[in-house]
Amino acid sequence: MDVLMLSRLQFAMATMFHFIFVPLTLGLSILVAIMETKYVRTGDETYKRMTKFWGKLFVINFVLGVVTGITLEFQFGTNWSRYSEYVGDIFGSLLAIEATTSFFLESTFLGAWIFGWNILSPKMHAACIWLVAIASNLSAAWILLANAFMQNPVGYVLRNGRAELDNFFHVLLNPFGWQQYVHTLSGAFTLAGFFVMGVSAYHLLKKQNIDFFTRSFKMGMVFALVFSVLVAVQGHHHAQEVGKIQPAKLAAMESLWETHENAPMYLLVVPDEKNEKNAIELFGIPGALSFLAHGSFNTSVQGLKDWPADERPPVMLTFLSFRAMVGLGTLLPILCIWAFLRRNKLTETPRLLKAMLFAIPLPYLAIEAGWVVAEVGRQPWIVYGLMKTADAVSPIVTSQVAFSLVALTLLYALLGAVDIYLLFKFAKKGPAEA
Amino acid sequence: MLETIWFLLWGVLWAVYFVLDGYDLGIGTLVPFLGKSDTDRRVMFNAMGPFWDGNEVWLITAGGVTFAAFPKAYAVMFSGLYTPLMLLLFALIVRGVSLEFRHQVDSPAWRKVWDWGATIGSFVPALLLGVAFANIFMGLPLDENGVFQGNLLTLLNPYGLAGGVLFVLLFVMHGALWLTIKSEGDLQQRAAKLARRLWPVLVALIGAFVVLTAIYTNLLANYLLNPLMLVLLVIPVLALVLLRQQIGKEQWWSAWGLSAAIIAGLTLFGVVGLYPALLPSSISPDYSITITNAASSTLTLSIMLGVTLVFIPIVAAYQFWLYRTFAHKVTEKELAQDGAY
Numbered sequence: 029m030d031v032l033m034l035s036r037l038q039f040a041m042a043t044m045f046h047f048i049f050v051p052l053t054l055g056l057s058i059l060v061a062i063m064e065t066k067y068v069r070t071g072d073e074t075y076k077r078m079t080k081f082w083g084k085l086f087v088i089n090f091v092l093g094v095v096t097g098i099t100l101e102f103q104f105g106t107n108w109s110r111y112s113e114y115v116g117d118i119f120g121s122l123l124a125i126e127a128t129t130s131f132f133l134e135s136t137f138l139g140a141w142i143f144g145w146n147i148l149s150p151k152m153h154a155a156c157i158w159l160v161a162i163a164s165n166l167s168a169a170w171i172l173l174a175n176a177f178m179q180n181p182v183g184y185v186l187r188n189g190r191a192e193l194d195n196f197f198h199v200l201l202n203p204f205g206w207q208q209y210v211h212t213l214s215g216a217f218t219l220a221g222f223f224v225m226g227v228s229a230y231h232l233l234k235k236q237n238i239d240f241f242t243r244s245f246k247m248g249m250v251f252a253l254v255f256s257v258l259v260a261v262q263g264h265h266h267a268q269e270v271g272k273i274q275p276a277k278l279a280a281m282e283s284l285w286e287t288h289e290n291a292p293m294y295l296l297v298v299p300d301e302k303n304e305k306n307a308i309e310l311f312g313i314p315g316a317l318s319f320l321a322h323g324s325f326n327t328s329v330q331g332l333k334d335w336p337a338d339e340r341p342p343v344m345l346t347f348l349s350f351r352a353m354v355g356l357g358t359l360l361p362i363l364c365i366w367a368f369l370r371r372n373k374l375t376e377t378p379r380l381l382k383a384m385l386f387a388i389p390l391p392y393l394a395i396e397a398g399w400v401v402a403e404v405g406r407q408p409w410i411v412y413g414l415m416k417t418a419d420a421v422s423p424i425v426t427s428q429v430a431f432s433l434v435a436l437t438l439l440y441a442l443l444g445a446v447d448i449y450l451l452f453k454f455a456k457k458g459p460a461e462a
Numbered sequence: 463m464l465e466t467i468w469f470l471l472w473g474v475l476w477a478v479y480f481v482l483d484g485y486d487l488g489i490g491t492l493v494p495f496l497g498k499s500d501t502d503r504r505v506m507f508n509a510m511g512p513f514w515d516g517n518e519v520w521l522i523t524a525g526g527v528t529f530a531a532f533p534k535a536y537a538v539m540f541s542g543l544y545t546p547l548m549l550l551l552f553a554l555i556v557r558g559v560s561l562e563f564r565h566q567v568d569s570p571a572w573r574k575v576w577d578w579g580a581t582i583g584s585f586v587p588a589l590l591l592g593v594a595f596a597n598i599f600m601g602l603p604l605d606e607n608g609v610f611q612g613n614l615l616t617l618l619n620p621y622g623l624a625g626g627v628l629f630v631l632l633f634v635m636h637g638a639l640w641l642t643i644k645s646e647g648d649l650q651q652r653a654a655k656l657a658r659r660l661w662p663v664l665v666a667l668i669g670a671f672v673v674l675t676a677i678y679t680n681l682l683a684n685y686l687l688n689p690l691m692l693v694l695l696v697i698p699v700l701a702l703v704l705l706r707q708q709i710g711k712e713q714w715w716s717a718w719g720l721s722a723a724i725i726a727g728l729t730l731f732g733v734v735g736l737y738p739a740l741l742p743s744s745i746s747p748d749y750s751i752t753i754t755n756a757a758s759s760t761l762t763l764s765i766m767l768g769v770t771l772v773f774i775p776i777v778a779a780y781q782f783w784l785y786r787t788f789a790h791k792v793t794e795k796e797l798a799q800d801g802a803y
Contacts, residue, residue, distance in 0.1 A: 080800065091562040094515065095555040101525055102551050105540020112540070116533020117758045121766050124526035127519060128769060132777045136516035136784055142801040143512040143788060190533075192759040422541035423609045432548045439552060443559055450566050 032421045034429040035107040038436060042099045043403070044396055045440050049093035049447075051395055054168060054213060055220020056086045057161035059247060064154040074240055081459035082224065082244070083157070087142060088450050092443060094135070099436070107429065111410055111420035117192045118184055118199060119174050126170035133163035168216075169209055176205030178411050179402070180273045191414065204273060207266045208402070214259035215398060218360060219391035221252025225367065226388035227455045229381035232374055237458055242374055249371060253364040260357050264320070270405075271321040271329070274412055276339065277405035279332045280346040282317060291317040291329040301343045304333060341407045349400035356394035363387055464763040465753040468531040469740070471770065473733035475527055477726040479520035480591070480629075481636075484725055485718070486510035486517055488637020490557060490584025491630065493577055496641070496656065500570075502649050503577060505792045507561060507803040509644035512788045514561065516781055518554070530766050534608065534756035535740040542602055542610030542741075543594055546617060550590045557583025565803045588633045589626040593617055596625020599679045599732050601744035608751060621678040628671050632725050635660050639709075639718040646791050657709050657717070665702060668728070680742065681735030694734055698727030 029037075060083050067075035101123060104112045112120065140148065141156040148156065177184075183198030184191040193199070228245035231237055271278040278284075283299040283306055284291060293316035300307040315325035322329070332340050363383060370377045410417040489506050497503035529536040540547055560579030564572075600621050603611040638660065641653040672695070676682045685692050701723035708717040736742060740756055743749035757763065796802060 088562065088566070091558055095558040098518075098522060098554060099551055101522060101529075102540065102547060105525075105529065105536050106544050106547055107541075109537035109541035112529060113534050113537040116529055116536060117762045120526065120529030120531075120533050120536065121758070121762050124523065124530035124766060125769050127523040127526045128773045128777065131522055132516065132519045132773075132781075135519045136777075136781055139512040139515050140784055140787065143508075145800045146796075147787060187759075193762045193765070196761070196765055422537075422544070423607070424541055424544050425613075428544050428548075431545070435548070435552065439555065443555070446559070446563060450563065453567075 029426075029430075031424060031426050031429050032418055034426065034433050035421050036417065038107060038429065038433045039100075039103055040403070041433070041437060041440070042096065042103060044399065045444065046093065046096040046100060047396065047399060048392065048444070049089050049096065050168075051212075051216030051219045051391075052089050052223055053086070053093045054164055054216040055218075055251065056082060056089070056223065057157065057164050058217070059220060059224060059251060060086055061154070061157045061161045062247065064157055068150045068154045074243065077240065077459045078244055079157075081240075081454075083141075084454055085227075085451060087138075088447060088454065090138065092447050096440070106432075107422050107424075108410070108420050109422040111415065114190045114415055114420070115177065115184075115411060117190060119177055121193070122170055122174035122177070122199070126167055126174075130163045130167035130170060134160050134167060137163070165213065168213060169205075172209045172212060173200065173202060173205040175402075176202040176208060178409075179208070179406060180204035181411050181414050191411070204269065207262070207269055210262050211259060211266050211398075212395075214255040214262060215391070215395050217255035218252050218259055219395060221248040221250075221255065221364075222360070222384070222387055222391045224248030225252060225384045226386075229384040230455070231458055233378060233381045233385070235375065238375065240459055245367075245374060246371060249364065249367045253361070253368055256357075256361040256364050260361055263354075263357060268321060268323070274406065275330045276332065276335050277341055277346065277401075278321060279330055279334075280341040280343045280405055281350040281401060282329075283343055283347040284317065284329060284331045285333055286331040287328055287334055288331065289318065289328040290315045290326055291321070293317040293320065297347070299343045299347050304337075339408060341405045346401055346405040349397040349404070353394050353397040353401060356390050356397070360387075360391060360394070464760060464767070465757045466738075467767065468527075468757070468763055469737060469753045470734075472524070472527060472531065472740070473730050475520065475524040476595075476733065477729040479517075479524050480633075480725050480729055481722045482517040482520055483514070484588075484633040484722075485636040485640040486514040487584040487588045488633035488635065489641060490580045490637075491588060491634055492637055492641070492653075492656075493581045493584075496638075496649065496652050497577075498648075498652075500573065501794070501797070503573075504565075504797050504803060505645050505649055506641065507564065507580070508792045508797065509641055511561070511801075511803050512784060515558075516784060518558075521554075527766070527770075531758055531763060532740055532751075532753065532756040533758060535751045538602075538604060538608040538610070538741055538751050538756075539598075542604065542608075543617070545614045546590050546594055550587050553583045553586035553590070555583075557587070561803060585630065588630045592626035592629025593622045595629075595729075595732065597622045598741055599625070599675065599681060599736065601679070601742040601750075603745055604741065604743035604749050604751065605745060606749050608749070611745070621674050624667075624671055624674055628667055631660065631664055631667055632721070632728070635664055636718070636721045636725060639714060639721050642712075642714040643718060643789075644792050646793075654709070654712065654714075661706050661709060668698070668702065668724075675732075679735070681732065684735050684737065691734060694727065694731045698724045698731065701727060 060079055063075050063082065064079040067079055137156045137159040141153065141160060144153050144156060177199065180202060182202050183193065183195040185194040225245050225248040228241040228248065231241040232245065283297050285305055292312035292314045294309045295311035296308060297306050298308040318327050318329055319325050366380060367384065370380050374381065406412055408416050410420040489510055493503055493506055497506050556579045560576040560583055564576035597617050603616060605611050635657060638653045638657045642650050645653065701720045705717055705720040708720060739750040739752045741751040
């Protein structure tokens with residue numbers, strides 16, 4: 029393998045590993061902040077115990093999110109130096125603004141929160157976790173605006189052999205970025221809701237700390253219900269925008285080879301990339317794809333063959349990931365509605381509780397699949413229509429990247445295992461006694 | 463003009479990072495030497511507990527600002543120093559999780575593993591940052607395309623290694639002094655004794671490093687063009703002299719402040735001596751990455767300056783609040799509380 033392929037693998041691995049931890053951070057920080065606010069307002073000790081129990085799981089998860097985030101910033105320079113040079117004017121400044129405005133806030137006040145239980149006043153202590161929660165979610169906005177520049181470059185001019193900033197407001201208001209922000213955050217909040225429901229369900233099944241975990245379950249449920257519906261509804265608009273801005277990605281998501289008016293959608297498709305067709309296409313709904321993509325049955329949807337072969341994204345991976353995301357995105361709200369209907373009879377519905385326990389990994393899979401669609405679907409471009417991934421890679425020696433890829437993978441596997449062990453340990457242990 | 467302002471800000475950000483993360487990297491390095499008992503070690507970890515994460519963000523910011531203001535310098539520096547940066551990264555990852563994981567399981571073997579993680583994860587960054595910066599002062603073998611023509615061994619030259627050792631000792635001194643502030647009893651005595659013993663070593667090493675700098679780098683020539691600028695060297699030298707006095711008087715806060723001044727002063731002395739280069743090329747001065755050929759557009763530099771001037775004072779204010787709130791000594795009682803490492 030060459031430097032390009034190794035660097036792509038390394039980046040994919042580092043990003044996907046980072047994104048195991050970040051979405052829980054985004055959502056759980058808000059849930060913990062709400063719990064602590066309830067405690068400060070009512071003085072109800074159960075909310076304090078909830079804050080501490082979920083807060084501990086939050087902190088264990090948070091630290092891996094932070095340390096793996098540094099890897100990503102480093103990698104733009106180490107592995108994608110030509111990219112960094114080409115778009116640093118815009119992309120680099122978004123990362124720097126993120127660090128200055130959000131990352132500092134998040135890290136400083138998390139330190140104060142962890143160590144401040146007996147030093148800060150209860151109000152100040154609750155304010156700290158709110159600052160952490162707000163800063164984390166603000167941080168996501170900057171990162172997604174940076175990513176949006178790769179997906180839909182705006183606000184730049186080509187000058188001095190690179191993309192230079194032309195209009196900062198266009199960069200800030202990049203519609204793709206904000207669509208993706210809503211999508212990513214709703215997904216993250218859904219995940220946090222499912223995490224809380226799943227862990228609570230475990231204890232409810234064992235009939236321990238019933239009051240504590242019923243309250244926790246309901247908070248997670250409200251969160252997951254609202255945001256799993258939102259992510260599904262908004263995801264549809266997001267896909268329509270992808271269709272406009274990145275039509276080749278949409279074609280790959282659907283494995284659509286020929287341009288069609290009244291394009292059908294097939295329920296069962298097996299792409300055959302080599303022969304530029306689908307090996308199997310069954311159960312077509314006429315016009316459905318046109319309708320979903322553009323809101324009308326008759327509009328034309330571009331097929332992959334409209335692009336030369338070297339400008340098409342990898343079809344199989346994009347297609348499968350998209351189906352996985354949509355499938356899970358449909359299942360999750362259904363689970364939430366079931367939970368909502370049985371919300372006052374949780375302990376009498378062990379089947380629901382078991383389902384929720386085993387559902388914990390599902391939003392994780394949906395979110396990772398979503399990123400595969402977004403990033404693999406953008407290929408072969410690193411900046412859509414502007415710079416190819418192959419032109420972005422650093423002029424470095426293969427052995428260096430091979431070494432770092434192996435080392436990073438081993439390190440991450442080890443830390444991931446320890447982290448999951450700790451999360452299991454403390455999730456199973458339950459809250460401290462009142 | 464904007465480029466020059468950003469060059470100085472760039473230097474200042476690195477200096478702030480070294481000052482703040484310096485002491486916790488130093489404490490981490492000292493764990494096996496000063497931490498005789500588990501309680502000692504817990505005091506050491508808790509002495510940096512509320513701060514280290516916020517400190518490390520200055521590294522992210524220094525990196526981010528390099529990316530934003532001088533993208534070409536970021537590209538050349540990070541790809542050229544690929545392997546050392548990866549090692550730095552691994553070390554920082556291991557350190558971060560070690561601090562967070564060590565207290566989660568009540569088993570001596572478990573804690574031992576993470577103690578070593580914290581130590582190696584602190585020592586390696588201190589060493590590598592020193593090696594990297596000394597090599598930058600000396601010039602990197604950059605060709606006409608800004609491609610690094612060397613490998614890890616190129617960086618491990620005598621001057622680079624001297625820089626590494628210097629950084630480690632500066633950080634260890636800085637960490638020992640912070641420990642005297644945050645601890646009491648035996649541990650504090652041991653930290654104080656270490657600072658006293660380290661001082662002459664540091665004097666000799668800084669002296670040697672300045673001499674080596676005159677031999678190996680072009681910094682001296684740059685300063686001779688503008689001899690007034692040599693005043694910059696007065697700050698760390700003066701601080702070094704005063705440091706001995708404050709250690710003698712057991713004035714730990716001012717001693718720590720002086721060691722901060724030494725670190726910041728030496729960093730800025732080195733960085734300013736590079737001007738107008740950010741990464742000088744040892745192959746030919748024509749290939750150097752300078753503030754002119756690496757800078758972002760005027761628009762980006764202006765916007766980033768606005769953001770920095772507004773937000774960095776705010777960050778400084780709340781980090782100051784954090785330090786004030788957690789300035790007290792780590793006590794046995796505190797170790798028994800929630801959240802303590």
